[in-house]
Amino acid sequence: MGSQFQRRTTLCLGVLLVMVSGTMGAAPKKPVDVPFGRNYLPTWAFDHIKYYNGGSNIDLVLDKYTGTGFQSKGSYLFGHFSMQIKLVPGDSAGTVTAFYLSSQNSEHDEIDFEFLGNRTGQPYILQTNVFTGGKGDREQRIYLWFDPTKAFHSYSVLWNLYMIVFFVDDVPIRVFKNCKDLGVKFPFNQPMKIYSSLWNADDWATRGGLEKTDWSKAPFIASYKSFHVDGCESSVNAKYCATQGKRWWDQKEFQDLDGYQWRRLRWVRERWTIYNYCTDRVRYPSISPECRRDRDI
Ligand SMILES: *[C@@H]1O[C@H](CO)[C@@H](O)[C@H](O)[C@H]1NC(C)=O
Numbered sequence: 001m002g003s004q005f006q007r008r009t010t011l012c013l014g015v016l017l018v019m020v021s022g023t024m025g026a027a028p029k030k031p032v033d034v035p036f037g038r039n040y041l042p043t044w045a046f047d048h049i050k051y052y053n054g055g056s057n058i059d060l061v062l063d064k065y066t067g068t069g070f071q072s073k074g075s076y077l078f079g080h081f082s083m084q085i086k087l088v089p090g091d092s093a094g095t096v097t098a099f100y101l102s103s104q105n106s107e108h109d110e111i112d113f114e115f116l117g118n119r120t121g122q123p124y125i126l127q128t129n130v131f132t133g134g135k136g137d138r139e140q141r142i143y144l145w146f147d148p149t150k151a152f153h154s155y156s157v158l159w160n161l162y163m164i165v166f167f168v169d170d171v172p173i174r175v176f177k178n179c180k181d182l183g184v185k186f187p188f189n190q191p192m193k194i195y196s197s198l199w200n201a202d203d204w205a206t207r208g209g210l211e212k213t214d215w216s217k218a219p220f221i222a223s224y225k226s227f228h229v230d231g232c233e234s235s236v237n238a239k240y241c242a243t244q245g246k247r248w249w250d251q252k253e254f255q256d257l258d259g260y261q262w263r264r265l266r267w268v269r270e271r272w273t274i275y276n277y278c279t280d281r282v283r284y285p286s287i288s289p290e291c292r293r294d295r296d297i
Pocket of ligand 1: 123205
């Protein structure tokens with residue numbers, strides 16, 4: 001018992017020291033434009049995806065008949081996964097645009113971005129969640145500091161053995177540290193595919209389901225580009241993916257946020273966060289272990 005406690009303390013101290021001293025974390029690699037078809041394929045309602053510029057840009061279309069979605073061809077273990085998205089403009093209430101990574105088994109791991117639409121001029125909500133071993137219930141919700149329907153912005157996930165970080169452009173909006181030592185499962189051995197979709201969720205999405213989708217405004221369109229994938233493709237080289245330390249996202253500067261990134265994250269928490277399961281004492285009378293580790297310094 002004693003030695004285990006000591007190990008935990010040391011680990012937490014290690015994290016603290018790195019945070020105080022500030023690592024030299026470079027921003028994740030910039031997205032590279034490649035055609036949709038190189039890394040992705042449509043998942044359903046193929047005729048609701050429109051292609052432009054030789055497939056470098058696509059639109060997902062939602063109408064009263066159906067939404068649509070796509071997924072990566074490959075499955076990945078660790079990496080940096082990004083997408084440039086311009087969300088449904090105007091009256092998007094009731095619609096949800098999602099960008100997520102998920103494994104395909106029952107006790108699945110999942111890393112989610114969900115954009116909940118709103119009435120014209122009202123703010124989108126960006127909801128994030130992390131599932132490990134089939135367990136989710138880790139929602140966080142923020143407003144964005146820009147209008148996500150006016151231009152493309154990049155939404156990305158850095159996933160290595162140390163942490164999962166959600167970025168909006170270069171700003172970390174959420175970090176989920178590996179707290180295996182505290183008994184929290186961390187995704188490390190179930191390859192994930194990348195998914196995106198646009199669908200109608202007016203039973204819950206906008207003001208908890210009060211605002212319904214206005215079908216007279218259809219079709220609803222979300223635009224995408226930058227289909228580059230920077231991950232370890234597990235089906236191609238399983239052994240290599242399981243071997244840590246070789247790829248850029250394993251390197252020292254990506255094992256923790258640097259001082260600047262921690263400050264940006266704190267700004268998001270203070271200024272833009274509207275819900276955080278970590279601080280929901282009604283739902284979680286005792287704080288979840290992983291929340292203790294990603295607290296503000
Ligand atoms: C939509 O706008 C309302 C009013 O400003 C706000 O309360 C809500 O959080 C916004 N977003 C969603 C998805 O409901």
